[in-house]
Amino acid sequence: MKISVINGSPKKGKSTSELMIKYISSQVGEGNDVSIYGINKGAVKYVNLKDIKNSDVLLFAFPLYVDSIPSHLLQILIELEKQKPFSKEIMVYCIINNGFFEGEQNHIAIKQMKLWCDATGLKWGQAIGVGAGEMMSFIADIPLGHGPNKNIGIAIKRLSNNLMNKKSGEDIFVSPNWPRFLWKIQASFFFWHPRARKNGLKIRHLKRKQI
Numbered sequence: 001m002k003i004s005v006i007n008g009s010p011k012k013g014k015s016t017s018e019l020m021i022k023y024i025s026s027q028v029g030e031g032n033d034v035s036i037y038g039i040n041k042g043a044v045k046y047v048n049l050k051d052i053k054n055s056d057v058l059l060f061a062f063p064l065y066v067d068s069i070p071s072h073l074l075q076i077l078i079e080l081e082k083q084k085p086f087s088k089e090i091m092v093y094c095i096i097n098n099g100f101f102e103g104e105q106n107h108i109a110i111k112q113m114k115l116w117c118d119a120t121g122l123k124w125g126q127a128i129g130v131g132a133g134e135m136m137s138f139i140a141d142i143p144l145g146h147g148p149n150k151n152i153g154i155a156i157k158r159l160s161n162n163l164m165n166k167k168s169g170e171d172i173f174v175s176p177n178w179p180r181f182l183w184k185i186q187a188s189f190f191f192w193h194p195r196a197r198k199n200g201l202k203i204r205h206l207k208r209k210q211i
């Protein structure tokens with residue numbers, strides 16, 4: 001089976017989308033022809049549309065931007081839509097990750113992807129909405145299905161099983177198995193605050209409300 005994976009994170013370095021692709025590839029890679037395309041390498045130019053047209057499965061892994069699909073990914077979706085009609089049935093699966101704790105934040109982007117599938121003539125498979133995306137790399141050494149990675153492990157397994165059988169499934173929303181209040185403290189002090197300082201911002205700038 002030919003599986004085309006599109007990493008929709010614009011980050012040049014490591015991203016949560018990349019980690020999600022690593023997780024899914026470990027379960028569906030064997031015996032399948034998996035090609036991974038990275039949007040961070042220059043958008044449409046690097047995505048072989050012909051190759052994608054011949055796929056049995058398309059898997060999109062991307063971050064949530066403003067409750068929606070990031071605009072750089074839209075460019076690829078538009079180009080793919082121009083390729084219709086497709087001569088074979090292509091299933092679409094998504095793993096969308098977001099910064100807030102709750103994976104449910106991704107429900108609008110999932111709906112957008114479903115509408116795009118309808119418009120493009122592709123068959124919807126399933127999506128996972130992953131919350132606390134920036135935490136995922138900190139717990140990447142913990143095996144899937146265990147500790148804070150318990151729910152994400154279960155979700156990845158379900159999606160992988162459906163993907164390998166080209167079946168559709170219920171969308172799944174997950175957050176790490178971790179207390180929300182702890183995540184909030186850790187994310188502020190060990191991630192967002194240092195990152196703000198690195199970019200020349202003070203903590204009070206993060207709390208400023210736009211009107």
Ligand SMILES: Cc1cc2nc3c(=O)[nH]c(=O)nc-3n(C[C@H](O)[C@H](O)[C@H](O)COP(=O)(O)O)c2cc1C
Binds near residue numbers: 010014063067132
């Ligand atoms: C421009 C921008 C908009 C974002 N909008 C949201 C949002 O609406 N909701 C949310 O929970 N996270 C939002 N985030 C956070 C990202 O979804 C989050 O950091 C994600 O884990 C990044 O994934 P990646 O490492 O795969 O790029 C936003 C990030 C950026 C840069």
